[in-house]
Amino acid sequence: MLITFFNAILIVLITWLAYLYFDQREKAMPARERYAQLMRGVASIVDRLEGYDKEHSREIAELSERIGVACGLNDQQLQSLNAAAMLHDIGELLLPRDLVKSDKKLEGDELELLRTHTLLGELHLKAQIEDLDEVPTLIRWHHERWDGLGYPDNLKGEEIPLAARIIALADAVSAMKATRDYRKRQYSRDEDVVAEVKRLSGMQFDPQLVKTWIAIGCPLASIKQ
Amino acid sequence: MTLRLQSAWLLEAVSEIATIDSVFFPFVHRFSALNWLSRRDFALSVNAFSPSQAMLLRAWLDGSYGVFSERNLQKFNQQIKNPLDLSMNPFRAWKDRLFDRQQLDYLFYWREAAFEIEEESQREIFWSAVYQIMSYWLSNRACEVEVECRPDEIMGLMLNRHAEFIKGREAKVAITSLSLDELAPAETCLTLFPMVFGDEENAEMTLQVVFDAWHNGHDDLEQARRQIRMQLRKYQIDLARPTDYYTITKLSANSKITALIWSGLDLPPALYEQEMVRPLQKAFAARYAKSQLLMKAVDRTCDAYDYLLLFY
Ligand SMILES: [Fe+2]
Ligand SMILES: [Fe+2]
Numbered sequence: 001m002l003i004t005f006f007n008a009i010l011i012v013l014i015t016w017l018a019y020l021y022f023d024q025r026e027k028a029m030p031a032r033e034r035y036a037q038l039m040r041g042v043a044s045i046v047d048r049l050e051g052y053d054k055e056h057s058r059e060i061a062e063l064s065e066r067i068g069v070a071c072g073l074n075d076q077q078l079q080s081l082n083a084a085a086m087l088h089d090i091g092e093l094l095l096p097r098d099l100v101k102s103d104k105k106l107e108g109d110e111l112e113l114l115r116t117h118t119l120l121g122e123l124h125l126k127a128q129i130e131d132l133d134e135v136p137t138l139i140r141w142h143h144e145r146w147d148g149l150g151y152p153d154n155l156k157g158e159e160i161p162l163a164a165r166i167i168a169l170a171d172a173v174s175a176m177k178a179t180r181d182y183r184k185r186q187y188s189r190d191e192d193v194v195a196e197v198k199r200l201s202g203m204q205f206d207p208q209l210v211k212t213w214i215a216i217g218c219p220l221a222s223i224k225q
Numbered sequence: 226m227t228l229r230l231q232s233a234w235l236l237e238a239v240s241e242i243a244t245i246d247s248v249f250f251p252f253v254h255r256f257s258a259l260n261w262l263s264r265r266d267f268a269l270s271v272n273a274f275s276p277s278q279a280m281l282l283r284a285w286l287d288g289s290y291g292v293f294s295e296r297n298l299q300k301f302n303q304q305i306k307n308p309l310d311l312s313m314n315p316f317r318a319w320k321d322r323l324f325d326r327q328q329l330d331y332l333f334y335w336r337e338a339a340f341e342i343e344e345e346s347q348r349e350i351f352w353s354a355v356y357q358i359m360s361y362w363l364s365n366r367a368c369e370v371e372v373e374c375r376p377d378e379i380m381g382l383m384l385n386r387h388a389e390f391i392k393g394r395e396a397k398v399a400i401t402s403l404s405l406d407e408l409a410p411a412e413t414c415l416t417l418f419p420m421v422f423g424d425e426e427n428a429e430m431t432l433q434v435v436f437d438a439w440h441n442g443h444d445d446l447e448q449a450r451r452q453i454r455m456q457l458r459k460y461q462i463d464l465a466r467p468t469d470y471y472t473i474t475k476l477s478a479n480s481k482i483t484a485l486i487w488s489g490l491d492l493p494p495a496l497y498e499q500e501m502v503r504p505l506q507k508a509f510a511a512r513y514a515k516s517q518l519l520m521k522a523v524d525r526t527c528d529a530y531d532y533l534l535l536f537y
Contacts, residue, residue, distance in 0.1 A: 074526060076525070076526050077524065077526055080524075107392075107393075108393050112264070119233050132520065132521075132522040132525065132530070133522060133525075134522040134523055134524055134525055137521055137522060137523055137531075140231075146364070147357060147360060147361065148255065148257040148258075148360075149257060149357075149386060149390060151260075151261075152232075152233060152261060153229060153230065153231050153232065153233075153258075153261065154257040154258055154260045154261065155229055156255060156257065156429060157364065157427075157428055157429060158227065158427070158428070159227050159228065159229050159488075161523050161524050161529065162524075163524070198373070199373070199374065201365060201370050202360075202361045202362075202364045202365040202370065202372070203361055207364055207365045207367070207368035207370045208368045210370065211368055211370060
């Protein structure tokens with residue numbers, strides 16, 4: 001009798017724990033979706049302030065994801081890639097508006113200052129999140145080039161983490177097709193963008209990544225319908 | 226030898242300890258890694274591990290070199306209309322292994338043509354552009370990507386990039402190319418040791434080997450590789466012989482701060498702490514009162530972290 005009673009309590013306890021577990025998981029799933037929506041919201045403010053005519057950050061994040069999946073990145077890497085792509089230019093918000101929106105080709109000190117948006121983005125995010133998270137570091141490197149002539153650290157080739165190489169490619173592709181309120185579209189025809197990306201393979205872009213991008217059909221914009 | 230030198234991070238960390246106006250690099254893994262520091266107001270002393278690396282450092286970092294002149298560009302960056310005689314080409318052994326026939330013709334022509342350039346600095350800029358071109362060709366070749374651009378066009382493009390890179394540079398860079406036994410410790414605020422792991426040769430190392438052989442006018446890659454490896458050996462981290470840090474303690478003798486940087490992969494941070502940081506702390510115990518280890522995540526799924534170890 002005693003044992004049966006004990007068993008009953010045990011069953012109730014297990015059921016309750018299982019309920020708690022599934023309930024939490026149930027809540028956790030939408031949390032991820034909510035997080036994604038919040039991220040899109042923040043990113044769209046950045047895009048707006050940067051003068052883009054479209055959801056530039058979201059486009060880069062989705063383009064990056066497609067390339068990242070094709071490269072075989074795992075779930076955690078894809079998550080970091082998404083967050084870094086969404087927030088890649090957030091450091092620009094900390095710079096003077098007229099500098100970020102300047103329509104002339106920047107030189108000297110002004111150019112150096114604009115380039116610090118990579119460091120500012122990293123620094124400010126790092127202050128807010130867990131010590132050893134890679135997202136701020138990826139943001140730091142979204143302007144590195146395969147040939148070592150990018151910024152801020154002049155990393156070269158595979159020194160640049162794959163996720164940062166992906167963001168750099170997606171950012172460049174998206175920028176070639178974008179209009180900003182102070183800058184005209186660089187290329188109006190899709191085939192010109194493809195030709196330019198191919199031309200820059202091994203210079204600005206990782207050749208392997210260019211190959212992967214071509215293999216998945218040279219996606220230029222990827223806002224899910 | 227994957228290594229990420231994050232200069233702004235380094236300065237952020239050391240500026241909390243002291244004001245830095247001079248930095249000594251007994252070794253540097255790649256010239257462009259010094260770009261950030263050399264664009265700011267620091268006196269840099271850099272020891273190159275080979276004469277060809279010293280040339281790259283001068284041509285790309287020393288502002289007094291200026292840009293490649295338009296006149297020389299017209300004169301020395303000609304298009305080769307008809308294939309050259311391959312039997313005359315000292316690099317013919319590389320055909321189809323590293324470069325195609327047309328690329329080899331240009332590598333031969335560029336090296337010879339540059340001897341006609343009067344000013345040495347202009348010649349070094351021209352040759353240094355070849356390093357970037359080789360890098361471009363080799364990395365595309367490794368992925369079997371066809372390069373469509375003509376070599377003389379690429380040369381024009383690279384010299385343009387060089388001009389952009391060097392513009393506005395007032396760097397004070399003192400460059401030596403000494404063996405480590407001859408090298409003396411420099412009187413600087415900071416001595417920095419980029420550390421590399423002695424495992425397999427990566428694409429960048431191969432490039433430096435090929436470029437070194439080309440610069441010396443021969444096709445013997447083994448000879449170039451031996452030379453470079455010999456110099457690199459002292460900076461290679463070997464977790465199995467952690468106490469061999471004599472070179473490092475010797476060369477940092479005249480600095481207020483010593484920093485070591487490396488990029489880890491596949492091994493947890495705790496292992497580096499135990500196998501590298503502690504022995505180094507022991508080696509420096511008599512010289513510096515304090516040490517500090519900083520880390521940054523690069524990709525946590527494969528334990529990729531960048532490390533910065535300071536002694537002061
Ligand atoms: Fe950016
Ligand atoms: Fe962007």
